[in-house]
Amino acid sequence: MKPPRFSYHDPRNVADAVGLLTSFDNAKLLAGGQSLMPMLNMRFVLPDHVIDLNRVDGLSYIRERDGALEIGAMTRQRDIEFSAVVARRCPLMHEAIRQVGHRQTRNRGTLGGSLCHLDPSAELVSVAAALDAKIAVAGKNGVRDIDFAAFPVAYMTPAIELDELVTGATFPCWPDGHGYAFVEFARRHGDFAIVSAAALLEEDANRKVTRASLTLGGMGPAPVRAREVERALIGESIEEKRLREICETLRSCEAIDDIHAPASYRQQLATVLSRRALLKAHERVGARA
Amino acid sequence: MSETRTIAVTVNGKRHEATVPVRLTLADFLRHQLGLTGTHLGCEHGVCGACTVLLDSHSARSCLMLAVQADGHDILTVEGIAPDATTLHPLQQAFHDHHGLQCGFCTPGILTTLIELLRDNPDPTEDDIRVGISGNLCRCTGYHNIVVAALEAAKRMKAARGAP
Numbered sequence: 001m002k003p004p005r006f007s008y009h010d011p012r013n014v015a016d017a018v019g020l021l022t023s024f025d026n027a028k029l030l031a032g033g034q035s036l037m038p039m040l041n042m043r044f045v046l047p048d049h050v051i052d053l054n055r056v057d058g059l060s061y062i063r064e065r066d067g068a069l070e071i072g073a074m075t076r077q078r079d080i081e082f083s084a085v086v087a088r089r090c091p092l093m094h095e096a097i098r099q100v101g102h103r104q105t106r107n108r109g110t111l112g113g114s115l116c117h118l119d120p121s122a123e124l125v126s127v128a129a130a131l132d133a134k135i136a137v138a139g140k141n142g143v144r145d146i147d148f149a150a151f152p153v154a155y156m157t158p159a160i161e162l163d164e165l166v167t168g169a170t171f172p173c174w175p176d177g178h179g180y181a182f183v184e185f186a187r188r189h190g191d192f193a194i195v196s197a198a199a200l201l202e203e204d205a206n207r208k209v210t211r212a213s214l215t216l217g218g219m220g221p222a223p224v225r226a227r228e229v230e231r232a233l234i235g236e237s238i239e240e241k242r243l244r245e246i247c248e249t250l251r252s253c254e255a256i257d258d259i260h261a262p263a264s265y266r267q268q269l270a271t272v273l274s275r276r277a278l279l280k281a282h283e284r285v286g287a288r289a
Numbered sequence: 290m291s292e293t294r295t296i297a298v299t300v301n302g303k304r305h306e307a308t309v310p311v312r313l314t315l316a317d318f319l320r321h322q323l324g325l326t327g328t329h330l331g332c333e334h335g336v337c338g339a340c341t342v343l344l345d346s347h348s349a350r351s352c353l354m355l356a357v358q359a360d361g362h363d364i365l366t367v368e369g370i371a372p373d374a375t376t377l378h379p380l381q382q383a384f385h386d387h388h389g390l391q392c393g394f395c396t397p398g399i400l401t402t403l404i405e406l407l408r409d410n411p412d413p414t415e416d417d418i419r420v421g422i423s424g425n426l427c428r429c430t431g432y433h434n435i436v437v438a439a440l441e442a443a444k445r446m447k448a449a450r451g452a453p
Contacts (some may be wrong), residue, residue: 001310001312001313001314001319002314002333003314003355004312004316005291005292005312006292006312007292008292008294008312008357009309010354010357030355033353033354033358034335034353035352036333037314037334037335037352037353037354037355038333038334038353040312041314041333041334041353042334050311052355052357052358054358065323078347085441101421101424103333103336103337103348103402103406103421103424104338104341104348104349104350104402105350105353106348107344107348108344108349108353108354109345135444178402181452188423189420189423190424198295199404227439248310249337252331
């Protein structure tokens with residue numbers, strides 16, 4: 001058997017899951033299993049207890065409320081992919097989710113799993129950054145919300161305590177007719193991106209940018225918002241030459257060096273993919289999803 | 290001793306009750322305990338797609354699930370695709386006719402993946418097929434004849450249903 005020995009628990013509600021988390025040292029939560037299971041099979045993790053969330057009630061939902069989408073932690077990536085309300089209200093997420101792994105992994109993979117695994121180039125994590133999502137976390141003292149900006153504390157480390165679990169996330173929607181684009185570069189379709197860019201734009205009647213969001217994935221320990229570019233875009237009319245100048249500033253972004261690509265290559269991708277994402281988003285402003 | 294649990298799963302229409310170590314993967318359960326060795330294991334970390342089965346009609350990597358998680362669920366493996374012992378499924382027949390396999394190692398995962406794809410999208414384009422099998426690695430065919438076979442299977446299945 002490839003996975004190491006562990007005790008297995010499959011609680012039926014969040015309170016029981018939190019109770020188990022609180023009572024054990026060295027426990028791991030199992031959501032969709034598309035990252036934890038490989039790590040167990042390769043014995044990269046050696047938990048004494050695995051707490052399976054797949055039989056917990058009430059963590060799988062997609063709801064529209066007060067101009068935001070609320071999505072449960074155990075909502076499968078597949079359900080997000082085929083959700084009409086996600087496509088209509090959050091087209092960035094709809095475009096991003098199709099680049100998450102493959103059909104077979106999206107059928108099992110979950111929103112909460114992606115957010116907590118917090119891979120630096122995970123598409124759903126970038127979407128959470130782009131939309132300033134709030135992450136709902138349950139612990140023994142009840143539920144609290146974490147702003148996405150404060151969610152990653154280090155490489156693949158979310159700001160949740162050992163006895164807490166993510167129950168869902170709220171994604172504020174942008175108004176109908178906003179521009180959006182999620183573009184990434186990966187060696188093969190379905191791989192984690194080397195670099196990704198997520199863009200959101202609102203423009204006024206003269207097609208000048210009034211609001212912009214640009215998120216880069218794969219550059220550092222977690223997806224980052226390119227705040228300087230966002231500020232520089234306000235009041236601009238999007239056209240390729242000016243965009244090229246603005247996005248060129250991203251070449252000085254910090255970037256990691258690893259076996260997939262040197263930092264300079266990631267910086268090059270950041271400038272190119274940001275330009276492409278912003279252009280595409282601009283072309284989509286005003287169009288109904 | 291590893292912790293164990295008793296589970297009940299339906300595999301290819303047949304109900305099985307079994308006691309399994311909780312750390313046993315679904316793939317190893319199918320192969321070692323049920324003897325259904327048609328489900329192949331390539332990488333055992335969710336990359337190659339050879340172990341793909343249908344769980345409640347949706348494709349999933351059986352190396353990335355524990356057998357205990359399948360308790361109460363319905364599983365289809367490559368052994369359950371053909372309508373009977375002497376007739377191939379139209380998809381299998383098309384793979385045979387168009388040389389959609391060579392060594393056959395990846396074939397079970399590709400067939401199960403395509404069963405779901407053709408069910409959800411009976412009229413796929415070549416691009417749909419290529420994206421659909423992008424999570425399945427094949428070292429022999431270069432994918433070309435797999436795509437040809439899948440398109441042909443879609444055509445035959447449509448004709449068999451009497452569609453225009």
